Amino acid sequence: MKKIPLPVIYRLSYVFDLLNKLEEGGVERVSSTELGEYLGQTAHTIRKDIHFLGIAGTAGTKYDIVGLKKLIAGHLGFSTPKKSCIVGLGKLGSALLDYTMAIPQDIFRIVAGFDSNINRLETIETSIELFPAYRIEETVKRMQIELALITVPPQQAQEAADRCCSGGVAGLLNFTPTVVRPKNPGVFVRSVDITGEFRICAALAFTNRLTTE
């Protein structure tokens, strides 16, 4: 299959989400212009993205929502949920675990959690399996886990990532403020730094006031 560029994957995964919502609202067909407006993109970009899936569209084409969803799901692998794990069950890890267990698990599903603190593992109430951190590699391999959410303290992030890579994950979602590098070249890393965002917002709120008052 032809390799789809990263920005296209990014936009198509948002198109998929949008199609879900339109379908829930009873809409059956949608144009590239309408999709583009919602996503802040031009209709042309959206048509080019959809062209990667093998559908040629011209300005004014209305896509069938059910058909387009199926096509995107096939190309991006949304038909079967990806098995995922959370590494680090401190404050952020526990919050994310609660959150992910509460939303639809149709695209990814948390199946295991890890923490280096065994006492902590005993106090967490959850329906997923929990393991001490030294068992990451073996468990990821055995359960065929594809994605790992890294929510350990920053100084442990690289080691946690290395263990997940050794176990064979395809990707890491790094929630720590540290740069994490994949041990194997085929593994991707995406970073979401929530506390960093809070800090930047605080700085912007302050500097904004200075320049607008």
Next chain:
Amino acid sequence: MKKIPLPVIYRLSYVFDLLNKLEEGGVERVSSTELGEYLGQTAHTIRKDIHFLGIAGTAGTKYDIVGLKKLIAGHLGFSTPKKSCIVGLGKLGSALLDYTMAIPQDIFRIVAGFDSNINRLETIETSIELFPAYRIEETVKRMQIELALITVPPQQAQEAADRCCSGGVAGLLNFTPTVVRPKNPGVFVRSVDITGEFRICAALAFTNRLTTE
């Protein structure tokens, strides 16, 4: 005060975090090269950023950590925590509330929570004040809240943002997958789409396998 460009604010807020960690580790002085290495930036960029604070440095300059922290805190307003609120106390909102209450509240502090579902407000256990959503504007004004975390369902995001803007917030941190536009031009918006990140990771895990196997 001279306006500091957004990317500089961004990097300096990371430098601040890094200086905190170095200080905790007992380090007293640090060079632009060392700072740049940690942040994935050149030493030259870091020196230019610090120059915005009024310190001219040349290659090899070692900055005094305590002094540099104080300077950044002064320019970015990190000396007093920014009063913040969470709008939307569903799954993600509750998870973020628990998380933010558990970390140091030195840079921002959650002081109020809002939800349109009054029954839900009664079931949440927290030390902050909770209010129904129709009281956002009045409460933001009265408590002088500067930042709002938007964690409502996507279709309610713009209205929630509008109410916070009317109350006088300086900035919005949008955790919904929707584009939110500030009602007043002086208000900034930053977006963090956690579920979108999960979806993109699932897509990358799938397409990665296709191209690397």
